[in-house]
Amino acid sequence: MGQVIRTSVSLSAWPELDQRLWHSATTKGEFLAPDGKAAHWVPETKRQVEKGYGKWVYYLTLASALPSEESVSPFDRVTKDRLRAYVDLLTNQGLASQTIASRLTDLCEALRVMCPSCDLTVIKHLVSVLNMRATPSRNKAARIKHPFEIWGAACKAMD
Template sequence: MTRRPFPSLKVEQWPEHDRRLWQKAHLASGPFDDDGLAARWRPATLRGCERGYGVWLRWLEDAGQLDPALHPCDRISRKRIKAFLDSYRVGRAESTVAGTMRDIAYVLRACAPPDGVDWLTKLAHRMVNTARPSRPKLPRMARVKDIIDLSDSLMNEGLEKLRNGKRSGAPLYRDGLIIGLLISRPWRRCNLADLRLGRSVFVDDLGARVSIPKEETKKGVAFHGYIPKRLEPALFTYLDMVRPVLLKGAADNDGWLWIGSRGRRLPANDISIRVTRTTRKHFGRDLSPHLFRDCAATEVALEDPAHIGITKAILGHATLTSSQKFYNQATSFTAFSRYRDVIRRFRDEG
């Protein structure tokens, strides 16, 4: 079915009332006042919400229903939301539609704290929790052991190249270490890219410590812990031998842990590209950094379902709600594996 274009009104095109409330919502206040509800949202979250809410405003405008004098919450009704969904969901994945609904609900909450339009927020959360992804995750996932083996293999190969005077071993080693960290400490890619020596990465008598404040995490859950002992020697080798090669004599004033081309910081998007390309090469399928989180949590559900609750801490979730989907996913993963074995046996017998 053909997808209808849905342009988004930019913030500067929003009605003045909406724009003023939104600007107030993401401003920090003084010591005696509360911050705006969106004051500590990450820039990417703000941009996403603005895009989704802009889609809603543009739909209202095209339908002749955008009254700029009304409060944003007063434009919401169940009838209008149903009409919007009937039009917007045509040709779009469930996850895309759910995400846009969540963006709209979050902007309204920020403009009318603390609840916004309560029934709309509940509807958006229900849609997000039940939406089917446009690309199924299970066929792209890998077992943790295979990922660890790939990490070790890349680091060994990279180290061997460096010992033979080949600088190409440095990015190979770095990528292997990133993959090892991603599966051992499945942080979101932005938190991984933001690691800085002396700021969030510290070396003390107990090892290499990482400290990520709650203000910098998506769910507002801080991380304070150590790099796994298994990876400590690899990290120290990276710091002492590999990272200086990547810097190529560039000034190391900012202390970014991951160094990319021309001695500069390796941004989150570049990390995603390199990890995805590497896993595609070795596994035959794309394994994005975010999918590492699914792999880790699903492994827990497969191997130790009685302790599925630990995924809350592993993934930095604020609640256990998200953990249940990994248990369900593990059940599907087992069925998928068994089906694959049946197919293999069938082909062998034929």
């Protein structure tokens, strides 16, 4: 079996500022303090967005943007050129177009909850374009069985 290459940086290895912002965004507020923007997310959603943002941090590390920009706001690290290069990286990793759109959605959601006042128009537009252009990598329609076939199999199983 081949060696697994990690392409997502774990939360504990994110820049300190990003870790603090993520923790604040995903934590319920104490007594009268407000909840973080993602405090209501189910654990699976938190995990998915965290992993997706970890892929962005991985890209920033490859692009040598970290640690020199470690104290810079996560939103301020986002540029059109970096987004383009990030999509190229994901494409070169062999990810399906729908998966790439999902990774950009994860990035957008992470930034939305970590930097609530940031203007995410550029990323949202990119996500929209990627979703429109995404093509299914699996033919799900071919796996759908006609109800008569299911009925016949069920009757046969009961015999």
